[in-house]
Amino acid sequence: MKRTTDARHQAKNVALYGLLVALAFIFSYVEHMIPVPIPIPGVKLGLANLVNVVGLYTVGPAGTAAVAVVRIVLVGFTFGNTSSMMYAMAGGVLSLAVMVLAYRFRWFGKTGVSILGGVFHNIGQLSMAAFITETAGVFSYLPWLLVAGVVTGCVIGILGGLVVERITPVIRRI
Numbered sequence: 001m002k003r004t005t006d007a008r009h010q011a012k013n014v015a016l017y018g019l020l021v022a023l024a025f026i027f028s029y030v031e032h033m034i035p036v037p038i039p040i041p042g043v044k045l046g047l048a049n050l051v052n053v054v055g056l057y058t059v060g061p062a063g064t065a066a067v068a069v070v071r072i073v074l075v076g077f078t079f080g081n082t083s084s085m086m087y088a089m090a091g092g093v094l095s096l097a098v099m100v101l102a103y104r105f106r107w108f109g110k111t112g113v114s115i116l117g118g119v120f121h122n123i124g125q126l127s128m129a130a131f132i133t134e135t136a137g138v139f140s141y142l143p144w145l146l147v148a149g150v151v152t153g154c155v156i157g158i159l160g161g162l163v164v165e166r167i168t169p170v171i172r173r174i
Helices: 002-033 048-058 061-079 082-104 110-133 136-173
Strands: none
Touching: 002 048, 002 061, 048 061, 048 082, 048 110, 048 136, 061 082, 082 110, 110 136
């Protein structure tokens, strides 16, 4: 009986991770299609962060990290290049690390965790840009990107909270 339960649990996890990767990939695609009418380089909606927020509260940090890395690599190969993958990975890893800390220590609710994710994603990408260009001048964009990270992180956090609230009972029944 234990083997059947373990196999069912593994199948459930594979299905959930596959669903999260697919959603994150689709959200990344949609985000590439939507022009952001702000004349500041690097400002994006952060739709894929919705999957990170939902993932943290449904499959946990390890599963969410795996989904994020797979998404970044897939999106990089599909819509970008090695350079865009490096920026995305720097932002994604720093963002998720901070989100996991805030989640684990319960420093903030879902919206606060998402805002931290948006802000630190921008900091990670700017840090990578400063490293590559060997200049700190790129940080002149930081104030604008912080505002954008807070606003988009707030919206994504609210949406993520609503999704988690509705999907958690469904996941528990499976």
